[in-house]
């Protein structure tokens with residue numbers, strides 16, 4: 444993995460300087476359970492000095508493939524995010540969460556964007572929010588219709604016993 448180190452000296456020193464470029468973020472070794480359809484994710488990056496504040500914005504769009512957490516169906520999903528950070532040469536105690544340190548005017552955009560993307564991905568991967576999942580008895584995908592399994596325990600005493608066992 445080649446780190447892309449950005450030299451931002453001019454942007455930091457000259458007000459109203461704008462720097463725009465397309466970054467390619469290598470997600471092949473990102474260490475996540477989703478698969479990126481393309482190993483490289485393209486990001487439209489803009490670094491701008493606005494009245495002394497250096498603002499970093501990046502627009503990314505990509506497709507992820509994963510198995511639904513509930514019904515295990517393989518799905519691919521489009522994601523679009525915009526990330527925004529304020530770049531500072533040195534973080535101070537007052538710096539908020541969106542502040543990023545660029546020591547010596549240098550910024551590792553690759554690492555920053557990869558972390559942004561990983562943080563932005565949802566922790567639950569569902570084919571759709573209303574996914575009904577699989578029947579715990581027969582394994583049928585309940586999104587495709589219901590099955591004939593009786594999931595309600597006919598004997599309430601048995602149900603109570605099962606509940607106790609599950610809690611143990």
Ligand SMILES: [Zn+2]
Pocket residue numbers: 511512513514515516569570571574575576
């Ligand atoms: Zn699902």
Ligand SMILES: [Zn+2]
Pocket residue numbers: 578579580581582583590591592
């Ligand atoms: Zn069933």
